[in-house]
């Protein structure tokens with residue numbers, strides 16, 4: 681029985697978040713430039729998205745570019761932006777064929793114009809797709825997002841539209857970029873690093889964390905299925921006891 685068939689469709693995580701790490705190391709192992717790793721990372725993105733659709737995952741969020749990534753060498757940043765434009769352009773058809781809606785979170789105003797326009801076009805074109813929502817975290821950091829949410833709520837208080845005592849988990853979640861998504865139940869990070877790296881800090885509060893040694897360009901749908909199967913073996917207690925869950 682293949683890995684996909686072993687997945688229990690009644691116990692699927694609705695939302696999976698991924699930190700795609702290890703492109704640079706993958707390229708270095710092959711004696712190539714870092715950009716070569718990013719280019720091959722695109723193949724892993726495509727296969728993972730298709731795998732998520734096959735498995736019935738409703739929300740897939742990929743960390744494609746962090747706020748901190750702007751500090752990388754200028755040439756690498758430019759190459760990554762070019763790759764994003766080209767990939768979004770080329771893969772919009774794949775998204776349409778798989779009924780996937782594209783979404784983006786992050787400080788998108790920082791993106792080069794061409795990249796922003798291409799992204800927005802693909803978002804509009806795929807807006808009515810229903811099977812899966814693919815969110816790219818771009819120029820994203822969780823602390824930035826949380827600070828922006830605090831500002832937003834602060835303004836609502838200032839304008840008399842919100843009472844500070846009414847702020848609770850739900851209100852705060854509603855002020856984040858992920859307001860219309862459930863929290864991720866599973867977070868996957870590749871390349872053997874065990875960090876969250878300023879990614880969805882609020883949203884990952886109860887997520888199961890899954891780390892694999894695989895470098896991102898080698899990641900394929902079977903690796904996603906393995907992570908889902910591992911998730912399904914875990915007992916999620918949300919602070920309660922094992923007996924209470926049963």
Ligand code: FPP
Pocket residue numbers: 700701702703704705706714718719721722725742743744745746749763764767768816871896
């Ligand atoms: C991390 O590897 C990867 C990135 C910072 C960029 C991720 C981008 C892609 C996979 C390609 C384009 C994506 C989309 C959604 C079209 P790293 O460079 O930090 O690797 P290292 O830790 O080995 O140096």
